[in-house]
Structures are given as C-alpha cells and as structure tokens.
Amino acid sequence: MPEKMNKNVLWMSGMLALSLLTACGGGAGNQPASAGHEANGHPAGAAKPAGGHEAEAKDQHADGYETTGHEIDERGIGGHGTSGHETDGHGTSGHGTRNSHGDHDGQGSHGGHGADGQAEAERLKASFSFAPGSAKAGESVKLTVQIADSEGKPVSDFEVNHEKLLHLIIVSRDLSFFKHIHPEYEGNGQFAIDTSFPAGGDYNIFADFVPKGGTAATLSEWVKVEGEAGQQAVVQADRTLVQVTAGKEVELTLSGAKAGEEVTLTFDIRDAQSKEGIANLEPYLGAVGHVVILSADAKQYLHVHPTDERATGPKAQFATVFPKSGVYKMWGQFQHNGQLFTVPFAVEVK
Structure with a gap:
C-alpha cells in the first residue's frame, strides 16, 4: 500500500510540473507575441514608423531648405549665418548673433551652409557705425563695418567672394530702397565706405563675406538714419512680372x-524698344548677374547666383528655395555696355 501511494505522489508531481511549464509558454526561446510590444511599442516584425523618415527629412532639410537662406529675428539673429547687433526696433543696437545666406561654390550654387554656416554664425559678430556718429538723410557719411569673433577679437583674413571681400546690401524698412556696395578693407577686420541714404528712418544693412578657411556668412543690423522719413508702402506682389529700366x-x-x-x-x-533679346550681357562680379531676395519683413534673406555664370543672355537663370510662404521682394542685377542696372520684382509664395 505505501508503495502504491508513493507512485501516485510521483505521478501527480510530474503532472503538476508539466502544467507549470506549459503555463509559462514552454520556457526561454518561446516568448509570447506581446513581448515585442513591451520592448519597443510596436508589434514584433512591424515596419518602423516615423524615426527613419524623420531622420531622412532632417538630413534633406539640412542640405536644402534651411541652408538656402536664413531667418532673422528682431535682434538681428538668424538661421545659419553669423552675427550682427541686437536692435530695439529703432536702430539702437547692441551685440547679437545673426545669419547667413546661400553658399557660393563657383558654379552658381543656390544652396547654403547647413551646420557649417550655423557654427560660423555662433562664432562671429559685426558692428556697424557712422562717422562722425550718426547718419543724416541726403548727406554723405562714412559707414564702417567691424568683423570680430565671439570674444571680440578682429577677424583679419577673408576670402575673395565673387571678386570682393565684402558685399554690403542696404534696404529701407519697406524695401523700396536697395543698394549693393563694396566697402574697402582697411585691415584688422574693418571695412569702410562713404554712402548716403535718401530719407530718414530705419535701414537694414547686410554684410556678406567669407572668413578665411570658413563658410559664407551674412551679418546684419537695423540702423537709424536721421531726417524726414519717406512715405512707407506695404510690400505687395506685382500683378505682372515685367519691368522696364535703363532701356x-x-x-x-x-x-x-x-x-x-x-x-x-x-x-x-x-531691348525696351525693339523687343529683341540682349545676348551680350557682360559679367558683373564674375557672373552674368546676381539676385538678392528678402521677405517682406526682411527676416528671410537669400543671395543667389546664376546656374550658368558664363551665360550672356538674353535669359539668366537662378535656382533657390523660398523657406516660408509670404511676399518676397527680389532685385536682379546685370551689366550691359558697361552700365549696371537693377530690376526689382515682388512675388507671392504659397
């Protein structure tokens, strides 16, 4: 009798052990399907959402859209360029960090600087000043631009960029006034030029340059010009994209x-009279033309060069990317028979 009871006990123990193994899913190596959800939040073997696509989108964005130009905030701080001065909206300035524009690779590139340009922006700053201390409408004034690093030390070496060390773009608040000039380098990071302003008010100055061994950068600042202000107009898209200037x-x-x-x-x-295409345009700053583009609020800045710099007309083509929707004003600059002419257009981007 005791022997029979021992056999029953052994049999029941074996059955109980088997039941426990079955309930646990057969041991290691046979995890249930729900384990995949606990590990990564998605069914095991399912395609990965979002992550891979976001990485591609960011890479593409970094190589394209954001680097085509730069965004400028109220302090003169912008997307992927460098620094300028902090302003209070009235031209009063302090130091700030700023933006950059499109990259120039000698092939009419319209792209930009990406991470390199952003790094450049963080290490440079610029100051803009007038002698003897202020600018007055209708009067010649000496404008000085000082380029320095983040510690205030002058940046002394620059690359020649489209035949110049520094391109200076000046626009009025309503973008009705545009000027593209080239200050002389005086050494120790300082450039200077005599210029004038047609009316009192706020003007945005963009300094466009390439530091030695660095990437293209644009520094900007709003400045105040004394004198009677001109009539301000709202920037609106042109109804027709045909302009007549300089014949x-x-x-x-x-x-x-x-x-x-x-x-x-x-x-x-x-030609404005004969309507015949002009096929003998002359190089201007090493290319068939140049185009500067600003958003209506002057917070988006693009400086683009032709896709074929050796073209001579009658067509000149430029490629770019408008970073945001809104109204943009652009100025195309070309040279013919020794005469530089500038043609403005305003377009709406959806």
Whole structure:
C-alpha cells in the first residue's frame, strides 16, 4: 500500500510540473507575441514608423531648405549665418548673433551652409557705425563695418567672394530702397565706405563675406538714419512680372512658387524698344548677374547666383528655395555696355 501511494505522489508531481511549464509558454526561446510590444511599442516584425523618415527629412532639410537662406529675428539673429547687433526696433543696437545666406561654390550654387554656416554664425559678430556718429538723410557719411569673433577679437583674413571681400546690401524698412556696395578693407577686420541714404528712418544693412578657411556668412543690423522719413508702402506682389529700366525690358518667370521647394527664376532681358533679346550681357562680379531676395519683413534673406555664370543672355537663370510662404521682394542685377542696372520684382509664395 505505501508503495502504491508513493507512485501516485510521483505521478501527480510530474503532472503538476508539466502544467507549470506549459503555463509559462514552454520556457526561454518561446516568448509570447506581446513581448515585442513591451520592448519597443510596436508589434514584433512591424515596419518602423516615423524615426527613419524623420531622420531622412532632417538630413534633406539640412542640405536644402534651411541652408538656402536664413531667418532673422528682431535682434538681428538668424538661421545659419553669423552675427550682427541686437536692435530695439529703432536702430539702437547692441551685440547679437545673426545669419547667413546661400553658399557660393563657383558654379552658381543656390544652396547654403547647413551646420557649417550655423557654427560660423555662433562664432562671429559685426558692428556697424557712422562717422562722425550718426547718419543724416541726403548727406554723405562714412559707414564702417567691424568683423570680430565671439570674444571680440578682429577677424583679419577673408576670402575673395565673387571678386570682393565684402558685399554690403542696404534696404529701407519697406524695401523700396536697395543698394549693393563694396566697402574697402582697411585691415584688422574693418571695412569702410562713404554712402548716403535718401530719407530718414530705419535701414537694414547686410554684410556678406567669407572668413578665411570658413563658410559664407551674412551679418546684419537695423540702423537709424536721421531726417524726414519717406512715405512707407506695404510690400505687395506685382500683378505682372515685367519691368522696364535703363532701356531694358525684363520679364521674370518662376518655375513654381511654393515654399520649401526648389524654384528656377528666369530673367528674360530684352531691348525696351525693339523687343529683341540682349545676348551680350557682360559679367558683373564674375557672373552674368546676381539676385538678392528678402521677405517682406526682411527676416528671410537669400543671395543667389546664376546656374550658368558664363551665360550672356538674353535669359539668366537662378535656382533657390523660398523657406516660408509670404511676399518676397527680389532685385536682379546685370551689366550691359558697361552700365549696371537693377530690376526689382515682388512675388507671392504659397
């Protein structure tokens, strides 16, 4: 009898052990399907959402959209360029950090600096000053630009960029006034030029340059000019993209007008009287032309060069990307028979 009871006990113990193994899913190596959800939040073997696509989108964005130009905030701090001065909206300045523009690779590039330009922005600053201390409308004044690093030490070496060490762009608050000039280098990071302003008010000055061994950068600042202010106009898109200036009829066409997408700008330059295309445009700063683009609020700045710098007309093409929707004003600059002419257009980007 005791022997029979022992056999029953052994049999029941074996059955109990088998039941426990079954309940646990057969041991290691046979985890249930729900384990995949606990590990990564998605079913095991399912395609990975978002993560891979976001990484691609950011890489593409860094190489394209953001680097085409830069965004400028109220202090003169912008996207992927360098520094300027902090302003209070009235031209009063302090130091701030600023932006950059499109990259110039000698092939008419319209792209920009990406991470390199952003790093450049963080290590540079600029100051803009007038002698004897202020600028007055209608009077010649000496404008000085000082380029320094983040510690205030002068940046003394610069690369020649489209035949110049420094390009200076000046626009009025309503973008009705535009000037592109080239200060002389005086050494020790300082540039200077005599210039004038047509009316009192606020003007935005953009200093466009390439530090030795660095990437292209643009520093900007709002400055105040004394004198009677001119009548301000709201920047609106042109109804027709045909302008006549300096005896030239210039028609602009865009391959598209959507923010974040590459667009080709085509300037068709004709004689205003005969309507014949002008095929003997002369190089201006080493290229068939240059185009500067600003958003209506002057917070988006693009400086683009032609896709074919050796073109001679009648068509000159430029490629860029408008970073945001809104109204943009652009100035195309070309040279013919020794005369430089500037043609403005305003377009709306969706």
